Structure formats: C-alpha cells, structure tokens
Amino acid sequence: MNSELFENLRLELRRGCLILAVLAELRTEHYGYALRKALADRGMAIDENTLYPLLRRLESQGLLASQWREEDKRNKRFYRLSSDGEIILKQLLDEWNAINSSVTRIIEGEPIAEELSI
Amino acid sequence: MELVDRYLYAVRSGLPKGQQDDIIAELGEDIRSEIEDLETGLGRPVNEAEVVEILKQRGHPAKVAGRYLPQQYLIGPALYPIYRLVLKIVVLWALVPVFVFVVGPIAIATVVHPTRALIKTLWDLAMSSVFTIGVVTVVFAIMERYPVDAKPFEKWDPRKLPRVPKTPPDSRRTPRATAIAELAASLVISSLFVAWFRTTFDFADVRITLTPIWRSLYWPFLLVLLSGIPKGWVSLMWPERTRLRFSIRLAINAVTLVLVAVLLNAGSWVDITAPGLPAAGIAEAVKWTNFGVKISLIIFAVFAVIDGIPDARRIFRKKPSWNYSIAT
Numbered sequence: 001m002n003s004e005l006f007e008n009l010r011l012e013l014r015r016g017c018l019i020l021a022v023l024a025e026l027r028t029e030h031y032g033y034a035l036r037k038a039l040a041d042r043g044m045a046i047d048e049n050t051l052y053p054l055l056r057r058l059e060s061q062g063l064l065a066s067q068w069r070e071e072d073k074r075n076k077r078f079y080r081l082s083s084d085g086e087i088i089l090k091q092l093l094d095e096w097n098a099i100n101s102s103v104t105r106i107i108e109g110e111p112i113a114e115e116l117s118i
Numbered sequence: 119m120e121l122v123d124r125y126l127y128a129v130r131s132g133l134p135k136g137q138q139d140d141i142i143a144e145l146g147e148d149i150r151s152e153i154e155d156l157e158t159g160l161g162r163p164v165n166e167a168e169v170v171e172i173l174k175q176r177g178h179p180a181k182v183a184g185r186y187l188p189q190q191y192l193i194g195p196a197l198y199p200i201y202r203l204v205l206k207i208v209v210l211w212a213l214v215p216v217f218v219f220v221v222g223p224i225a226i227a228t229v230v231h232p233t234r235a236l237i238k239t240l241w242d243l244a245m246s247s248v249f250t251i252g253v254v255t256v257v258f259a260i261m262e263r264y265p266v267d268a269k270p271f272e273k274w275d276p277r278k279l280p281r282v283p284k285t286p287p288d289s290r291r292t293p294r295a296t297a298i299a300e301l302a303a304s305l306v307i308s309s310l311f312v313a314w315f316r317t318t319f320d321f322a323d324v325r326i327t328l329t330p331i332w333r334s335l336y337w338p339f340l341l342v343l344l345s346g347i348p349k350g351w352v353s354l355m356w357p358e359r360t361r362l363r364f365s366i367r368l369a370i371n372a373v374t375l376v377l378v379a380v381l382l383n384a385g386s387w388v389d390i391t392a393p394g395l396p397a398a399g400i401a402e403a404v405k406w407t408n409f410g411v412k413i414s415l416i417i418f419a420v421f422a423v424i425d426g427i428p429d430a431r432r433i434f435r436k437k438p439s440w441n442y443s444i445a446t
Binding site: 036048 | 143144145147151176177182185186
C-alpha cells in the first residue's frame with residue numbers, strides 16, 4: 001500500500017518536472033532517442049511511451065517545432081524549442097525557482113517575513 | 119528485424135488515423151536506435167531473445183498505442199464521484215427496493231411457481247441494473263466529452279449569495295409540502311386498506327388465501343396506517359415540535375415491530391389452493407411463498423429499526439448551536 005502510494009505521488013511530482021526538463025533540454029535540437037538519452041544521462045530518465053506522446057502534445061501546443069531530416073542515412077525527427085516555447089520555458093523556470101525556494105524555506109522551517117518583523 | 123516490424127504493425131492498428139505513419143516512423147527509429155546502441159555495447163549483432171526483451175520492455179502494442187490517443191478515460195476524475203453517486207441512487211436506492219418490495223412480492227404471490235417468479239424477478243433486476251448503468255454511463259461519457267458551459271461558475275458575485283437566516287434552520291423540520299403529502303398518503307392508504315382488505319385472491323384456477331393471523335391483526339394494522347394522520351398533522355400545524363413528531367414516529371415503528379413479531383411468530387401466512395394442479399407443486403409454491411413473506415417481514419422489521427434509531431437520537435440530542443459569524 002505504502003509503495004503504491006509513494007509511486008503515485010512520485011509520478012504526480014515528476015509529471016510537471018518532466019515537461020520542464022524536456023523543454024529545457026530542447027533548447028538544443030535533438031531527435032527522440034538522443035533526447036531520451038540526454039535526459040537519462042542528466043538523471044531524468046523517461047520512457048518512450050511517455051516522451052513521444054508528450055513531444056506531440058507540446059508541439060501541438062506550439063511550444064516545440066519539429067522536422068524530419070536524414071542523419072546517418074536514416075530519417076529522424078528533430079525537435080527544438082519554438083519561440084513561444086522559449087517564452088513559456090522562461091516563465092516556467094521562474095515559477096519553478098519560486099516554488100523550489102518556497103518549499104526549501106518550508107522544509108527548513110525558516111520563519112515567515114511577518115514573524116521576523118515582530 | 120521482422121519482430122520489430124510485426125511489433126510496429128500491431129501498434130499502428132491502435133493509433134489515431136492520420137498520425138499512424140508519422141508515429142510509426144518515429145517509434146521505429148527509436149527502437150532501431152536502441153538496438154544499435156545495444157549492439158555497439160555488445161560488439162555483436164543482437165539475437166532474437168534480446169530483441170524480444172527490448173520489445174517487451176516497451177509494453178504491449180495496445181498499451182503503447184493507447185498513450186497516443188487523445189483521451190484516456192471514459193469518465194474523468196472530476197465527474198467520477200458524481201457518476202458513482204448517481205449509480206448508487208438509481209440502482210441501490212431505487213431499483214433494488216422497487217424489485218425487492220414491490221415487483222418481487224407481487225410476482226411471487228400471483229403465480230403458481232414462485233421459484234420461477236423469484237428467478238425471473240432477480241433476472242429482471244439484473245437486466246434493469248445493467249441497462250440503467252449503461253444509460254447513466256453513456257450520459258456521463260457524453261458530459262465528459264462535451265462539458266457543460268462553466269460560465270455560471272465563473273461569473274458570480276458574493277453579494278448575490280442568499281443572506282444567512284437570523285434563526286437557525288432546523289434541518290429536523292418537515293417542509294410544509296412533505297407534511298401535506300404525508301397526511302394525504304396516510305388518508306389514501308388507510309382508505310384503500312379498509313376498502314380492499316380481503317383474505318382471498320383468485321387468479322384463474324389458483325386461489326391464494328391469507329392465513330387467519332392477518333385477519334386478527336386487521337385493526338392494529340389499520341391503527342398503524344391511521345397514525346400517519348396525527349403525525350402529518352403535527353408536522354403541518356406545529357413544525358417546530360420536532361420531538362413530538364419523532365416520538366410519534368418512534369411509537370409507530372415500535373408498534374410496527376411488535377406486529378411484525380406477532381406475524382413472524384405465526385409461521386405461515388399464505389395458503390394456495392389450485393384444484394387442477396398436482397399437490398406436490400402446490401405444496402412447493404406455498405413453501406416458497408411463505409419463505410418470501412418471511413424474508414419480506416424480516417427486511418421490514420430491519421427497516422423499522424433502522425428508521426427508528428435516528429429518531430431516538432434526535433429526540434434526545436441537543437439543538438445545534440447557531441453561529442455563522444466570522445467575528446467570533
């Protein structure tokens with residue numbers, strides 16, 4: 001029960017982070033498999049059944065652009081961040097940093113501003 | 119690579135039309151890249167078992183294809199609790215009681231083969247439940263796909279919310295309309311009971327006779343039915359006298375329980391005579407009809423107890439305090 005609960009909560013926590021990681025990684029152009037490897041190498045492993053539908057969704061939302069191109073005699077689909085994606089990524093990173101520092105303050109039990117002024 | 123092609127072909131069949139070629143090309147490329155990576159690591163071509171392992175790790179083709187579909191569920195998490203509640207109300211609180219207390223007893227009491235009638239009733243209940251669940255599910259699935267206009271929930275003004283009443287709303291009070299309906303129902307049911315009470319029922323060649331215990335309990339039953347009149351009258355004229363109303367209801371339930379106990383004690387409630395039918399069949403019909411009546415009486419008693427417990431609690435509990443001010 002506990003491991004199942006943990007797994008559900010972990011997936012919930014990861015869901016938003018994955019989008020951020022994919023968008024950030026695609027500041028540099030990648031094709032699907034290379035993107036998967038790059039994310040895994042940085043400690044953010046993502047299975048293909050999650051990544052490819054996510055890439056399609058982000059592209060349909062205008063955050064990514066893609067094109068089929070030949071590389072090493074094979075056709076591969078390359079993705080990169082679109083101009084809209086860059087704006088959204090910046091906003092998301094600001095939000096991420098704000099959430100991260102808030103959660104850190106909460107975890108460390110840092111006194112809130114009003115308490116300090118008293 | 120034949121296995122990979124077969125795998126991709128199987129995935130393709132579950133993909134949304136119009137995107138199949140694109141998705142399969144990308145997925146195929148991903149699998150080939152993974153195989154190439156593995157071959158580089160091993161320093162040799164992969165064998166069939168290794169390809170099988172790679173494909174199995176990716177999951178069943180239907181599961182993989184399912185990830186590309188636009189909607190993963192028929193009824194989403196927002197509607198699901200309401201869906202469950204509606205199903206519970208319709209099936210457990212409406213269909214089952216109607217079949218157990220109305221359709222079933224009538225079917226069993228009016229046929230020669232009560233066992234068959236019981237089975238048919240259960241079958242009809244199952245079929246009605248399946249049909250109802252199906253209809254409710256379809257309605258909710260449509261609501262999920264075509265959400266209702268959410269504007270009324272977005273455009274609202276706290277100043278237009280109703281004022282908090284100065285006196286506490288007594289949830290135990292019976293609304294006026296309910297009190298009138300209660301009064302009318304009691305009058306109608308009592309009248310019907312007086313006009314239609316009989317102890318023999320003739321159906322073609324079959325005669326169903328109620329045992330003498332019913333006749334001897336005629337007046338007590340009539341009194342219980344008539345007691346709904348003073349209860350309805352109290353609810354109508356003195357709605358604030360909730361304790362009196364609950365006391366009357368508790369007394370009615372207590373008397374009902376005593377009557378049911380007397381009836382149960384009798385052991386036999388129905389007799390059947392059918393000159394054209396074999397004696398063994400009639401005996402079986404009598405046995406099962408009496409069994410049905412017994413079960414009904416027990417359920418009736420259980421409901422009387424369930425109904426009486428909250429009344430008893432309401433009679434003795436304190437009135438709730440009334441304070442909605444955020445200032446205190």
